[in-house]
Amino acid sequence: MPFLLNTPDDVRAMLEAIGVGSLDELFAMVPRELRLARELAIPPALTELELTSHLEALARQNVSAKEKACFLGGGSYDHFVPAVVDAIAGRGEFYTSYTPYQAEASQGNLQAFFEYQTLIARLTGMDVANASLYDGATAAAEAVLMSMSATGRRRHVVAAASVHPEYRQTLAAYLKNLGTELTTLATPDGILAPQQLATAVRDDTACVLVQHPNFFGCLENVEKLVHVAHDKGAMFVVVVDPISLGLLKRPGDYDADIVVAEGQSLGNPMSFGGPYLGIMACRERMVRRMPGRIAGQTVDRRGRRCWVLTLQTREQHIRREKATSNICTNQGLLALRALVYLAAAGPQGLREVAELCLRKAHYARTRLAAAGRRLALRFDRPAFKEFVVRSSDASVDDLLAEALDAGFFAGIPLSQWYPELDDCFLVAVTEKRSRAEIDGLATALNRIPRQVTAAHA
């Protein structure tokens, strides 16, 4: 085996020192009848060369976003990752270390967490951030649980249907056994109407969960929604796209209470959906209810600036069943990637990325909707980098299949989550998409012969 070091001589000497005659004897405390009497029924070992060929063959059976122009979004985006991110995150001292329980031997990680927390707090306009959660969906669910504990209201929460459907499904699963009612407000116009929210928020509502820009790419009327929530003493939890904060108002500016985000956009590969990065930031008064690791600045015995994990009494390893959350392992390496990305981008770089997304998405909207009569914008509202397209005569599946043949991952069908939008798909445009690709997509989507679609009419 490539990763074992003990030679037969070593094994003999070690067994002798222990005082047993064989490796098998070491397992004496495992009752005989509970030992597997056969080999595991799994394939035989592969050498590195064989494994490489095998994985390369599997990889070839996929079509990657490198081979098609990727217009897929919905919470995972094909943004550009600067080489410096991979170079830093590939350092073994970062990726083969663990949670910094021994601060003196983990100052690199701790300082990086502290810097990450700072940049997330600055980016969102909030006071504090934690050192990461699993992903955007679980961060949203944790934020809702946090609002329930902070308000003492455990019976009711409200979410807009324009929040990512998988985030809402995650929240529903988390709430199911707590007896908390989840009201989902329909968003037929692409955004949540403040008047509609006002009728749903009750005196016992813990929070309102909104995504901005929302799942359809539209900008929500966040300032009004915050007022409606706060009028009833409910918290405002907002899911944001961190790239959008290169341009958009910071959640702290519109008085959000808890901000969560999917951090994949910040220097992390799409990797078929994970591992990703759950971002969470909040007001300082709520920090003791925040889940996850937090690095804090202090001094060592000689008065030198240094960092430690702090407020650990919130966490499960100390408070056990009374902890703010059960989270233990987080997404440290991805938080590091996000940190390096933000450090490399700086204020100008992030703004450029955001502006390119906005401008290219806007151009794509115009091109797709104008290219023929068969496509239209489903929601004609201000949007950031995504938008919903409605097909008037062809089935969405046919359109997307044809576009795939022409070299495009053109969009995500929405019928799986929104039956009323079964004639719609979601298109995302990042800074990586060129004008030529956008033009090509518009042409491809309008070139599809009508007879193909007629069968589905």
Add this chain to the structure above:
Amino acid sequence: MRNTRATQPLFELSKPGRRAMRMPAADVPDVPLAELLPESALAATPPELPELAEPDVVRHFTNLSTQNMSVDTHFYPLGSCTMKHNPKRNERLASLPGLLDLHPYQPQETLQGMLALLFELQELLGEIAGLPAVSLQPAAGAHGELASLLIAAAYFRDVDGKRTKVLAPDSAHGTNPASAAVAGFEPVTVKSTPQGFVDLVDLGAKLDNRAAVFMITNPNTLGMYDPNIKRIAEMVHAAGGLIYLDGANMNAILGISRPGDFGADMMHFNCHKTFSGPHGSGGPGAGPIAVSARLAPYLPTPLVERAGGGFRLGYDRPRSIGRVRSFFGNVGILVRAYCYIRTHGPDGLRRVSEHAVLNANYLLSRVKHIFPVPQGDRCMHEFVASAARLKTDKDISAMDIAKRLLDYGFHAPTVYFPPIVREALMIEPTETESKETLDAFAETLFRVTEEPADLLHEAPHTTPVSRPDEVRAARQPVMVWPRESSPDDGAGG
């Protein structure tokens, strides 16, 4: 070599006008921003980020990295965390563009290689667990616990609707009772015997018709295989409850003893521990779960299924708990786990556990004369030694020893866990260490106990910083860098 100059925070390095990343000019028609977005939606100022050139970024983070101990650079016997070697081949293979650059919502016909890999991983983990159904969705071990308890809740809603309690031993990881609470159960603690096994009398007394699940770690957090595990499972099942196995310690029993065979109804794997996913300074992990046939309908959605000659994501699962996160799972870590299992095969996995147990027992035999191991002369993959006697005799605590080990170039064991052992040092060497390393570590432990207590109280002496003032950090927490313009304005700053 480590740069002895202090590593300035990013914010001190920042200088207006520097930048590392520059985007190309837009190749689409120039439309004024005001026509694209309402003024009210825009930020008044650019994002408050530091301004750095690429050399700043590289040197800053490279120097930071050298202030960490890691598996690549140090022996890291952190008990319960299985800090084994992270194979470099796994890193390269997980980064193949055909695996890495896949969008989660791509058409499934463009994902057949990935789905084949994930399907096979489901099967491999099911075989290792001895349980028939697997979900790869949970993001970490604790997340697997939560998903499993939500499954138990859904199951009991269907069968009787009255079970509200989750039991776990006092030696359990803190995640167990925390997961129980997050899942909406009432956590109940079951006592351990002085040997660290489940107290069957106490368990019996607490197993009533409201007990839903007994969460057990086997081998347990003391590194002992509970000899009563079969009896425990029978008691729990007779009372109508389910057994959950916390799989944190699976590294001890791969191919040797399967949770499904010793009575577990559900379990999680920690891919970043057992199957060598890198620990990444705290994550990402992956926490796949395996369950018995009667619980399979409740697993999160989607699972990978066979379809015709290929594979698909199966969403038609009406009794599923839904989902516990977005997208499929921590796929990058799952790919590494797959590579690890395929590298070893049946014989190799068994040898992993044999050598993990050999290394732990050898180290135990080397140190037990100085550090009594209350649980006895044998262990599985890890053991818990006690510095209680040193504390009494010489005023040397487990923490002092942990800190002094850093000076000698060893990462410290886990200290003060599990809480049932006084002055606990929880040592897990893993199978990817040599006898020479274990000998050197044991000798260092002896040497440390011979050193003056005063020297140890002030340790470590050679690390970039000495012991941090944790009281100050917790009393007046400074969690972000204070703004220069208004130093009082940073959180707690």
Add this chain to the structure above:
Amino acid sequence: MKPEQLLFAKTHEWVHVAPDASGAKIATVGISAFALEALTDLVYIELPKVGREVKAGEPFGEIESVKAVSDLYSPVDGAVVAVHDALANELESLAADPYENGWIVKIKLSDETALADLLDYPAYQKQCAEEEH
């Protein structure tokens, strides 16, 4: 106040009962020097609000050190009439002077039966001696 003048709960809170101007019985509650020493350096205290109803044996607040957290249990039944809010910013004084300046809450008794379960100082010292082993 000397510890000999106080009553103690098994959960390490001390109590001193005295009538107020109107004759109502008021219990002043704090935590024992023994408990404070075991907790080591305190970093945070969560205090109840005035007016909160409390029951003997139920938590009314929390106290934290860096690596531990303890519930504060009410030794008596009643309503909180005063809270020593200043403690939050001077946790050192709690350990320095636990039985005087370290008082945490004052509770107006609604029922005196719980007082019978409390220990006098010698009995409490005996309990602490046992806990140490």
